[in-house]
Amino acid sequence: MVGSEQSYQPDIEYRFTLAEISRCCGVTDEEILLLVAEGVLNPCEPTGHEWQFDSGDLSRAMSALRLERDLGINPAGAALAIELLDEIQRLRDRVHLLEALVFQR
Amino acid sequence: MDYKDYYAVMGVARDATQDDIKRAYRKLARKFHPDVSKAADAEVRFKELGEAYEVLKDAEKRAAYDQLGRDWRAGQEFRPPPDWDAGVEYSGGGFNERGQAGYSDFFESLFGRAGGFQAGGFARAGQVRARGEDHHSKIDVSLEDAFNGATLSLQLRVPEYDAQGHLRERPRRLQVKIPRGVTSGKRIRLTGQGGAGHSGGPAGDLYLEVWLRPHPVYQVEGKDVFVNLPITPWEAALGGKVQVPTLGGRVDLNISAGARSGQRLRLKGRGLPVAGEPPGDQFAVLQIMTPPADSPEAKALYEKMASEMSFNPRAHLGG
Numbered sequence: 045m046v047g048s049e050q051s052y053q054p055d056i057e058y059r060f061t062l063a064e065i066s067r068c069c070g071v072t073d074e075e076i077l078l079l080v081a082e083g084v085l086n087p088c089e090p091t092g093h094e095w096q097f098d099s100g101d102l103s104r105a106m107s108a109l110r111l112e113r114d115l116g117i118n119p120a121g122a123a124l125a126i127e128l129l130d131e132i133q134r135l136r137d138r139v140h141l142l143e144a145l146v147f148q149r
Numbered sequence: 150m151d152y153k154d155y156y157a158v159m160g161v162a163r164d165a166t167q168d169d170i171k172r173a174y175r176k177l178a179r180k181f182h183p184d185v186s187k188a189a190d191a192e193v194r195f196k197e198l199g200e201a202y203e204v205l206k207d208a209e210k211r212a213a214y215d216q217l218g219r220d221w222r223a224g225q226e227f228r229p230p231p232d233w234d235a236g237v238e239y240s241g242g243g244f245n246e247r248g249q250a251g252y253s254d255f256f257e258s259l260f261g262r263a264g265g266f267q268a269g270g271f272a273r274a275g276q277v278r279a280r281g282e283d284h285h286s287k288i289d290v291s292l293e294d295a296f297n298g299a300t301l302s303l304q305l306r307v308p309e310y311d312a313q314g315h316l317r318e319r320p321r322r323l324q325v326k327i328p329r330g331v332t333s334g335k336r337i338r339l340t341g342q343g344g345a346g347h348s349g350g351p352a353g354d355l356y357l358e359v360w361l362r363p364h365p366v367y368q369v370e371g372k373d374v375f376v377n378l379p380i381t382p383w384e385a386a387l388g389g390k391v392q393v394p395t396l397g398g399r400v401d402l403n404i405s406a407g408a409r410s411g412q413r414l415r416l417k418g419r420g421l422p423v424a425g426e427p428p429g430d431q432f433a434v435l436q437i438m439t440p441p442a443d444s445p446e447a448k449a450l451y452e453k454m455a456s457e458m459s460f461n462p463r464a465h466l467g468g
Binding site: 056067110115136138 | 342368
C-alpha cells in the first residue's frame with residue numbers, strides 16, 4: 045500500500061503574523077498580546093515589518109491558553125507555570141542524561 | 150456502553166456541594182493537566198475529569214445524572230432508560246470550554262453531542278465559507294532519521310464527525326519527509342493537510358510535533374549528542390587512540406595520558422545538524438572499566454600493582 049500513499053514535504057522554518065497565530069490558537073489578538081506582555085511569546089520585529097512568531101511561540105501559546113482555560117488562571121499565572129514547567133523539563137532531561145552516562149552498564 | 154461514575158472520577162461524595170466539586174476539579178485538573186503531568190495516562194484522566202466536571206458542576210445535568218440512581222457501578226454495561234430525562238429541562242449551550250476531543254458515548258447518550266468542539270474553537274456556522282481546522286499530532290522519530298533525514302510512513306488518527314454526529318477517529322496513512330536535523334519539540338507543518346475547509350474555504354494545516362525516540366547508545370540534549378565511552382585503565386593512564394561511534398560513522402579519538410572517569414571529550418560538529426546554525430557537538434564521556442581478576446595471571450598483575458604502586462584514592466578522605 046506504500047505506493048498509494050502521498051508523500052509530503054513539511055515546512056520547517058515558518059513564521060506567523062499576529063493574526064495568523066491568533067487564528068491558529070482560536071483566540072483573539074488581545075489574548076495573544078497578553079501573552080507577549082507576560083513574555084511567554086517573543087515575536088521578532090524586523091524593522092518596518094509586523095511581528096513574526098515562530099513555531100516555538102505557537103507551542104507555548106497553545107500550552108498557555110490551555111492552562112488558562114482549564115485551570116482558571118490568568119496570563120501571568122500561565123507564564124509562571126510555563127517557565128516552571130520548562131525548568132522542570134530541563135532538569136528532568138539533565139537527570140536522565142547524567143543517569144544514563146553514570147549508571148550505564 | 151459503560152456506566153461512568155462521575156463522583157468517583159472526581160473523588161467526591163454524592164452529596165458534595167458545588168464548592169467541593171469545583172475545588173476537587175481544580176486540584177485534579179492541576180495534577181492531570183496534559184501540559185503539566187508527564188504520566189502516560191494524563192490525557193485520558195484529564196478528559197474523564199473534564200467530562201465528570203461538565204456534568205457535576207451544572208445543576209441541571211447533575212440532577213439528571215443523579216436521577217439514574219446510585220446502584221450503577223463504574224464500567225457496568227449501561228443503557229439509558231427510554232424516558233430517562235423526562236422532566237429535566239436543559240438551558241442548552243454552555244457545554245465545553247476545552248475545545249479538545251469529544252466526550253464518552255455514555256455522556257453523549259445522556260446529554261447529546263456537545264457542539265462547537267473544533268480545535269481552535271471555530272464554530273461550524275451553516276453555509277459560511279470557513280477555513281478548515283488545524284490538526285496537531287505528535288510523531289516519534291529515531292535519532293538516526295533525525296540525523297540523516299528520512300521519509301517516514303505515518304499512521305495518524307484523525308478525529309472526525311460521522312453521519313450520526315459522533316466524534317470518531319479515522320486512521321490516515323501518509324508519508325512525510327522528515328528533514329535532516331529536526332530536534333525534540335520541533336513542530337513541522339504540512340500546509341493544507343488539516344481539516345477540510347467548509348463551503349469552499351481552504352483546508353487547515355497539519356502540525357506534527359517531533360519527539361526523538363530514546364536511543365540505546367546515544368543521549369541527546371538539544372543538538373548535542375552524548376555517548377558513554379568505556380576505556381581500559383591503561384588507555385586512561387598511558388593515553389591512546391580509540392574509536393568512537395558517532396551518528397555520522399566511527400571516528401578516531403585521542404585520549405591523552407592521565408584521563409579520568411567522567412571526563413568529557415568533545416567531537417566538534419558531530420552532533421545533530423540544525424538548519425541555519427552550527428551543528429551540535431558530540432561528547433564522549435569516559436568511563437574507566439576495571440578488568441576482572443578472573444585468571445591467575447590477571448590476579449598476579451593486580452597483586453603486583455598493589456605492591457608496587459603507592460596509590461591511595463582515599464587520601465583526601467584522610468584514610
